[in-house]
Amino acid sequence: MMPVARAAWVLWVAGAMALASAGAAMGQPKEADWPCVQVLQPELSVGAMWSGPDPAQAATTWREMPAVMVLVQRVAPRRMPVDEATAEIRRFLAAVKDDRRGTATQIFAGLFESLNTERGTIIRGIQRYGARQSLLAERIEAVRRELDGLDPKTTDAKVRERRADLEAQMTWRARIFDDREKLLPLVCEQPAVIERRLFALSRVLSEELDKGGGN
Template sequence: MASLRLAALLAAVIAAAPAVAAGQGTSDWPCVQRKVPALTPAAVWTGPDIEALEADWRDDEEVAALVRRLSQRRVPIEEAEADIAAFAAELDADKTERLTLLFAGLFETMNTERGQIIDGIERYAHRQREVAQKVRSMASELGALRKDPNADAAAIDEAKTALDWQTRIYNERRASLPYVCEVPRFVEQRLFALGRAIVKAMPN
């Protein structure tokens, strides 16, 4: 159940991200991890320069299909590495170029996803602060109702139930956020592992 809640929270975080480049969101960074808005190829790749590629990885249907599969975190890294090895085994003279294209596609796709997650975390944290303010206001209103001798008992109960529910939602999301803050690092680690597997499959 905990993993399902975390998956739902991550989906909400990603959905909150605007369609802009990483690092152009708000300044509401709630994580203890240092914010690195975007990766550079050198941080996760030791193979040929992907900037020197003349071809576009999207134009290679087989490469593009593999990029879509390998970039998904639900695909175990062992399966992804096996897929890379199988793909490399079928290549001939253009082996290095096509494997470099594969990494170029993975880098672009996963770096973009990572940036969206970072932007979403910032926007999510901003909304959490707004919810916290709402909880404080609801608590103040409930306190005023309880002090009012003419307040309706049903209204007090309704206000208390609403406050309890809002507080529970806020606390659950706050407790889950540290795990979501790790997701950009998970994406980076996966990209590094995939890059390493691709380099390993290249001709010596």
């Protein structure tokens, strides 16, 4: 590898390793495998999403209400657009004659549990993603160090063969790392997508509570 190209590789690997650990530096220090610039928030807060009745009891009973459970299973998944989900929630509550507040709270409890669980699964996946990137960056750095120890001007056939093999490894691993980094912004946005969905559906439930008055 020519000196200029070697210098470029050194700079690239240094940047790669910095990217792999950037999320941890900007998030919570204990989460070394968090690769996102977004601050890591492992769990959502009920208080940040809900201003209605205390959902603590509903969190343990919402599955005992078959109609509520079916509704939650329909509207929680992201394959249903938010506007369709909110329309279904409004239709469901419009048909409730007694204890609209209690029913809305049950729905919120179900949505919170379902979406928070999905979000947690995604976060753990992102952490595994970050761990793989960190490991790959370490391997690239190890290859670079070995290359630095081999004389680029050698006439030894075995050394030249080893250098060629290491350079091929670095090129391949760098390509994989770069492809993953390009996907990282989209991957890192997914927890926030779920958070926004839960907030939107919770807001609709709160509006329906206001309509329901004391019922």
